[in-house]
Amino acid sequence: MTTHLLLGQTLAFTGDPFSRPWEDCVEHHESGGVLVRDGRIEAVGDGNALQAANPGVPVANYGRDLILPGFVDAHMHYPQTGIIASWGKRLIDWLNTYTFPEEMRFRDPAYAAEVAGRTLDLALAHGTTTLCSFCTIHPESVDAFFEAAQAREMRVVAGKTCMDRDTAPEGLRDTARAAHDESAALIARWHGRGRATYAITPRFSPTSTPAQLEALGALWAGNPTCLMQTHLSEQVDEVAWVRGLYPEARDYLDTYESHGLLGARGLYGHSIHLEPREIDRLREVGAAVVHCPTSNTFIGSGLFDLAGLKGRGIPVGLATDTGGGSFFSMLRTMAAAYEVAQLRGQAIHPAQLLWLATEASARALHLDGTIGSLRPGADADLVVLDLASTPAVAQRAKRAEDLWQAVFPTIMMGDDRAIRATWVAGRPMARPA
Known part of the structure; x- marks a missing residue:
């Protein structure tokens, strides 16, 4: 079995933010973790708790970077x-x-x-x-x-x-x-x-x-x-x-x-x-x-x-x-x-x-629950965003008062430099030369 624990900020959706208030549809862990086993997400939650419950599991610590579904x-x-x-x-x-x-x-x-x-x-x-x-x-x-x-x-x-x-x-x-x-x-x-x-x-x-x-x-x-x-x-x-x-x-x-x-x-x-x-x-x-x-x-x-x-x-x-x-x-x-x-x-x-x-x-694509979500049972296809990937993004994100003020500059100004890591089927993918 192949198991990894990714640590960082995590963001998961619990509903459609167009049909309900977006505040009711997000679950954010500032010090979060995603436990991946055999290509699937096994658990998402507090990073320290997941690490304590899974001693010896290889850890990829992304610090303040944001872990999302791919x-x-x-x-x-x-x-x-x-x-x-x-x-x-x-x-x-x-x-x-x-x-x-x-x-x-x-x-x-x-x-x-x-x-x-x-x-x-x-x-x-x-x-x-x-x-x-x-x-x-x-x-x-x-x-x-x-x-x-x-x-x-x-x-x-x-x-x-x-x-x-x-x-x-x-x-x-x-x-x-x-x-x-x-x-x-x-x-x-x-x-x-x-x-x-x-x-x-x-x-x-x-x-x-x-x-x-x-x-x-x-x-x-x-x-x-x-x-x-x-x-x-x-x-x-x-x-x-x-x-x-x-x-x-x-x-x-x-x-x-x-x-x-x-x-x-x-x-x-x-x-x-x-x-x-x-x-x-x-x-x-x-x-x-x-x-x-x-x-x-x-x-x-x-x-x-x-x-x-x-x-x-x-x-x-x-x-x-x-x-x-x-x-x-x-x-x-x-x-x-x-x-x-x-x-x-x-x-x-x-x-x-x-x-x-x-x-x-x-x-x-009728693949909800399989991809596109940070929930247990979903495929471990993940992206990790660096929210300070360039000087222009970093200086704006530094003034952020909440997660969304930190994320929005990366959405508007980010490119491939904002991609700290990409995981597919529970494996980190090498960046092309």
């Missing part, structure tokens, strides 16, 4: 790692100029493996322990991602991106039959194996024919424990494009719903420009939307209504959307979520931001 990135594109921060105009222009040419390279298994490993190492360096990623149309890209995660013992979600409409370039199109059969083979190979979860993945309605969406809907019906991930209402011109391609649909969401691709285990990235019916249906089925604030501002998509959607009871995850998002860091993503909310007249508390990046995203 960050959970609920929507990203690992094949876009190499083109992150590329100048572009709007979504379609950006896809055609950068994304699609890069994704064609992933038919090469060696290239896919190289980028998958690099992506996961960058995520770990930024304190992210779980990624939910789109791959490319190539099954080799899916194998590469899951294999790289398996080598690091990371819990991940991913799927083959499916596109069969001529709006996608030649070389990045499959067929309705290939989308179904190749995805089915990948599900059989990876879903539920170790720490892997499969997500059936139509890129979005503009790049799939109705026949492909129907085939993937049938696949999901036959594999109901899989997730389904796609994009929804990211930009106003995209919504208009969908309306022209699917004139019979009531709205954008209906292009999925009418083909069996709306359900509780669905993940709908962006979801900015939603119609009232779409909001009602997402709430009724319990589907999750994923907030991608750095991407939404970088590509000029719009301002996500975080408070409004949470107020309607819709589950919301948080994500970098690499590489449309211009940061690998979930800290920077939290900062962007705060800034976007401010533009909508919504002040998001630091407790709510941290919850979004951990337990809320885990809930969106």
Whole structure:
């Protein structure tokens, strides 16, 4: 058995800080401890008491650093790692100029493996322990991602991106039959194996024919424990494009719903420009939307209504959307979520931001209780934050009168230098050279 005791400040959530007063949803130990045994959290509480009760257990003493659940990135594109921060105009222009040419390279298994490993190492360096990623149309890209995660013992979600409409370039199109059969083979190979979860993945309605969406809907019906991930209402011109391609649909969401691709285990990235019916249906089925604030501002998509959607009871995850998002860091993503909310007249508390990046995203992925929480029984995927990682952060945190005044500067100004340590499945991960 492998056992470790981590000492430091600890912060755990006991509820959703959007649905209850945040003060009632947090449990903070100033001199806390997390006992980890065989890859899982065994106990959380007073550090001195845990140390006294477990003599001889190896101790990692992080002093005043803050121990949290590892960050959970609920929507990203690992094949876009190499083109992150590329100048572009709007979504379609950006896809055609950068994304699609890069994704064609992933038919090469060696290239896919190289980028998958690099992506996961960058995520770990930024304190992210779980990624939910789109791959490319190539099954080799899916194998590469899951294999790289398996080598690091990371819990991940991913799927083959499916596109069969001529709006996608030649070389990045499959067929309705290939989308179904190749995805089915990948599900059989990876879903539920170790720490892997499969997500059936139509890129979005503009790049799939109705026949492909129907085939993937049938696949999901036959594999109901899989997730389904796609994009929804990211930009106003995209919504208009969908309306022209699917004139019979009531709205954008209906292009999925009418083909069996709306359900509780669905993940709908962006979801900015939603119609009232779409909001009602997402709430009724319990589907999750994923907030991608750095991407939404970088590509000029719009301002996500975080408070409004949470107020309607819709589950919301948080994500970098690499590489449309211009940061690998979930800290920077939290900062962007705060800034976007401010533009909508919504002040998001630091407790709510941290919850979004951990337990809320885990809930969106239907992995709550397994990841994203600092509770006994959860996987020991952890991040340790240095709350004085740079001179600028340190001078501000020095004036803090409580935990939140100490944490907020790291959320707003922190980067990978704020990551003191990342633990995956109960093991400390080495930082990439």
